[in-house]
Amino acid sequence: MSTPHVVISDVTRVHGHDETRVVALDHVSLEIHPGELVAVMGPSGSGKSTLLNVAGGLDAPTSGTVSIGGETLGSLAPRDLAKLRRRRMGFVFQDYNLIPSLTAAENVALPLELDGMRARQARRAARHTLDLMDLMSLSDRYPDQMSGGQQQRVAIARALVGSRRFVLADEPTGALDSHTGEEVLRVLRERCDEGVAGLLVTHEARHAAWADRVVFLRDGRVVDTTGAADDAEDLLASGGSR
């Protein structure tokens, strides 16, 4: 069995204090292996986005640890954490994923350029990634010259450019029609099949069906999980408890 690429271990995240205290995550543990796409589902306020932010180092857990590729995020200085985000992981958000003043290729090249790679070299790598995902025709387009689905696919390309091998997707199909959403998830699935680890936050069971495993959150706790993506609909129907 492969070594988990992402290990979230007994993570708790508390917002506010005293009367405003909210436990967004309550002793959550999760492992994601290379080539595995894990979907996180749950009702609004269940802690899905908080889990994604903590897993990506955008937010720090109150207790517990998150490690990616063997590096524990809590022990990293902000500069090293930023470096980890440039090199090891990429985010795909619901909408407005791309920087409007940069072309598709420049958006994809962004993490590489931020990491000190020369613009020409970074763009070459970005085009290579776009080419792998059949998006080469979009490379010189600005975001407002692309459809929502195209933008999301470019965002996935950016999330995987260079040495990045962990994708965190927060409702990536939320702003898309169903057909385009399916296309985007297909791309994500294909990348995971090639060995990328993925964490997909969604509230739609048919989207979660693309995942290898579905984790159901409620009130910040993992209340259920299923190894078979096909069971997601049943899981949702049961309210996350079986």
Place this chain on the structure above:
Amino acid sequence: MSTAAPPRPDLEVPAGPPNATVAEPSRFAQWRSSWAIALRMARRDVRRHKGRSALVVVMVLLPTLLLSAVVTIAYTSDVQGAEKIPMAMGSGQALLEGPDTSAAVQGPDPAQASGSENDGTDEGATTATTVPGFDRSGDPFDNAAAVSRLVGSDVVAVDEYGLRTTVGDRRVSLQGLALDGRPGLGEKLVLLSGRWPAPPSTDPAVPVEVLLTPYAVAKGVPGTGTFQGSVDGTARTFEVVGTARARLDYATAGVVTAGEPVDRGENPGGYGRWIVLGDDPVTWEDVQALNGHGFRVTSRAVLEDPPPADRLAPAIRDQLAGADRYTTLLVGLGAAMLLIVTTLLVGPAFAVSAARQRRTLALAASNGAHTPMLRRTVLGQALVLGALSAGAGTVLGVAAAWAVVAWARTTGDQTLIGPFDVRPLVLGPSRSPPWPRP
């Protein structure tokens, strides 16, 4: 509850494409790249959001334009050093003023720093050495021969006077220049048409031959024939024999005569001005020798190649240092005002701009930009807009100053007759392009 992964086949995180292998970059490489991204995004944002950018540009441009115009006009009105050569002596070698009864001390430009030797000391000011043959009750034209013998070159006396005349039912006041231009004085006095006037006769019945400048013509003085005028209350008839262009210090000449048009009475101390002609430069040593006779000397050679400070009298060094401090103070105050005004005007505009960038900054952060990189993204826009506005403001300020100077010269304003002096950043070198001359 924890969720462990189900058993999976051995799969390891694959390496990226070969050309994407990331070596450890230097801090400098990251610094350079993040600035490149910031400036690229800023340039495109400026193009994308023209209205918002225009607002910021205007807010920076206006104070810059104002300061640039004020600085240019100030330096244009301030005629110093070699700039004053055409006005002071034309093609001559020096302009002598005096003589004082005390020996003079001076800097390279006596208008900037001068005084009496030993003035303020216990022994008192040093008495000037008498100029042989100089009549202290005579006018400059009477004493020209004595001054010429002293300097060993030909000299021409120069004086100025006020002339009043009537054009129709208007009273017109003109600045008169008493200077015989026949020896050839370069830009100081150029004959445009007609002939050089003869020196005025002592007979009041004989008309005084006069050259009119374009300024006097514009004032309506008839370009031919005679007209009546008065100098120091004495009426004379003036006969126009041609037109000329003349340059004075801080004045616009209207008429030119070859000598004093009337007997102007007593000339206390024989004080006057003479232009030294010839080819021999008046050196700093010559200047000091003439200072001993009480003359203050504006020398072409000295203005073009000033002596080092250690060769100046201590009192003169102090005067020059004080002037430098004053200039520095003014420039500092101007810069401070610009900073305050710009901050007050532009700060809110940039704050709005930065707020609108929040999503972009968040996206950059999620892609691994750390705080200094995000700061550069905000600064990049400020830099692009600031450079654009400051450049445009400076150019427009200089253009506005040029328009003001050109207009002022048509009105005969006496404060803006120096060479158009462009120093947009004050620290930059002075240059005098072929802008309008008086």
